[in-house]
Amino acid sequence: xxxxxxxxxxxxxxxxxxxxxxxxxxxxxxxxxxxxxPAGYSNVDYYYLPDVQAYYDIRATQFIYxxxxxxxxxxxxxxxxxxxxxxxxxxxxxxxxxxxxxYSNFKNHKVKYYKGYxxxxxxxxxxxxxxxxxxxxxxxxxxxxxGGKGGKGKSGHGNGKH
Numbered sequence: 001x002x003x004x005x006x007x008x009x010x011x012x013x014x015x016x017x018x019x020x021x022x023x024x025x026x027x028x029x030x031x032x033x034x035x036x037x038p039a040g041y042s043n044v045d046y047y048y049l050p051d052v053q054a055y056y057d058i059r060a061t062q063f064i065y066x067x068x069x070x071x072x073x074x075x076x077x078x079x080x081x082x083x084x085x086x087x088x089x090x091x092x093x094x095x096x097x098x099x100x101x102x103y104s105n106f107k108n109h110k111v112k113y114y115k116g117y118x119x120x121x122x123x124x125x126x127x128x129x130x131x132x133x134x135x136x137x138x139x140x141x142x143x144x145x146x147g148g149k150g151g152k153g154k155s156g157h158g159n160g161k162h
Contacts, residue, residue, distance in 0.1 A: 031059040035126025036086040041093050046102040048092040050113040052081045055094075055102045064103060071103055087124050090117055 037047065037058070047056045054065035054077060062073045077084060092113050094102050103109075113119075 031057075031061050033058055033125055034061070034086070035124060036091075037125050038091050038093060038122045039125045040123075044093050044095075046094045046097070048094055048102065048109050048113055049086070049089060050092065050109075050117040051089045051115050052077060052084055053106075053110060053115070054078075054081075056091075057100075057102075066103070066106070071101075090119060091122065092117075092119070 054063050063077050064073050
């Protein structure tokens with residue numbers, strides 16, 4: 001009888017050990033913050049960009065903006081903002097949403113963080129290697145000033161921290 005109990009306990013122990021190991025989850029942030037993102041924040045999924053009234057999804061590396069009556073996800077900002085400077089523009093780190101729709105609070109964000117809004121000074125994660133070059137903020141491509149596109153401009157310098 002004791003042997004049967006020991007076998008039963010051993011089986012329960014082995015099963016529970018396997019269950020515990022199976023429940024271990026790995027939390028990997030697939031997307032990393034862009035060089036133009038505000039420094040000092042980890043575990044952030046979205047920024048709101050008041051000047052262009054758009055969001056940036058860090059994990060999906062996509063901008064989210066309203067156009068044509070719906071919310072659009074794109075790797076680039078809309079054409080009217082193709083020369084917008086993401087390094088110098090203010091970024092609001094969001095934490096007032098649920099799920100994958102930060103724009104659910106767009107009406108509040110638009111009022112609270114109006115175009116031209118400047119909160120606490122921000123410093124970008126990266127730094128620009130050449131201040132005379134311009135970066136196409138929607139694509140991250142560097143321009144040499146002659147209209148041509150150079151290499152990827154993944155470094156940038158902001159104007160303080162949030």
